[in-house]
Amino acid sequence: DAGVIQSPRHEVTEMGQEVTLRCKPISGHDYLFWYRQTMMRGLELLIYFNNNVPIDDSGMPEDRFSAKMPNASFSTLKIQPSEPRDSAVYFCASSLGQGGETQYFGPGTRLLVL
Amino acid sequence: GESVGLHLPTLSVQEGDNSIINCAYSNSASDYFIWYKQESGKGPQFIIDIRSNMDKRQGQRVTVLLNKTVKHLSLQIAATQPGDSAVYFCAENGNRDDKIIFGKGTRLHILP
Numbered sequence: 001d002a003g004v005i006q007s008p009r010h011e012v013t014e015m016g017q018e019v020t021l022r023c024k025p026i027s028g029h030d031y032l033f034w035y036r037q038t039m040m041r042g043l044e045l046l047i048y049f050n051n052n053v054p055i056d057d058s059g060m061p062e063d064r065f066s067a068k069m070p071n072a073s074f075s076t077l078k079i080q081p082s083e084p085r086d087s088a089v090y091f092c093a094s095s096l097g098q099g100g101e102t103q104y105f106g107p108g109t110r111l112l113v114l
Numbered sequence: 115g116e117s118v119g120l121h122l123p124t125l126s127v128q129e130g131d132n133s134i135i136n137c138a139y140s141n142s143a144s145d146y147f148i149w150y151k152q153e154s155g156k157g158p159q160f161i162i163d164i165r166s167n168m169d170k171r172q173g174q175r176v177t178v179l180l181n182k183t184v185k186h187l188s189l190q191i192a193a194t195q196p197g198d199s200a201v202y203f204c205a206e207n208g209n210r211d212d213k214i215i216f217g218k219g220t221r222l223h224i225l226p
Contacts (some may be wrong), residue, residue: 004157031212043158043203043216055212091157101207102148103214105157 004106006092012112018080021109024073025094033103034067034077035091043091049075061086082113122201124221133191135220137204142185144206148214149178149189153200161189161202191222199224
């Protein structure tokens with residue numbers, strides 16, 4: 001298996017623009033997680049899905065952030081409009097089974113909002 | 115504990131020596147623990163895990179020790195190599211829901 005796939009790997013955009021991050025989880029994994037990592041705040045869980053259904057979005061910073069999982073092999077995290085403080089590395093992870101189990105991370109998307 | 119990356123503790127170890135990275139976890143209800151390694155520019159990578167019914171588990175060159183009495187977890191790396199340079203995170207399943215909670219992380223620096 002190729003592991004968790006994320007795209008793009010790097011994104012530079014201007015404040016106010018829409019940003020869409022993409023994730024393909026490991027085939028057969030029922031759980032998908034979106035994290036944000038910054039130097040100041042470390043690794044933060046934004047939202048996670050179970051069988052394509054959002055379960056907990058309490059970590060989503062504000063309404064500018066939204067996530068979808070239209071099918072078992074694809075998820076998006078959208079920021080609209082983007083702001084400089086959204087600059088971070090965004091990771092997608094997936095896990096098998098009932099959750100609370102080992103999560104496998106993608107390589108991340110490094111986002112810079114100017 | 116929650117992951118706050120303001121200042122990562124750093125452990126400097128001579129190449130070839132053993133490394134011990136410690137983690138104090140927060141929730142006594144946690145029954146599953148994981149160590150992750152994050153190299154520069156990459157996502158966290160699973161190293162080893164342990165369940166609360168065990169106090170020790172060994173992998174290849176790595177050993178995890180769990181002390182539930184004092185809520186302490188450690189990762190031992192034998193014969194540390196330059197490729198072991200990374201930030202190491204412990205994680206726990208806290209409330210036994212679907213989430214895992216990441217610790218602050220420790221940076222391991224290998225001295226030549």
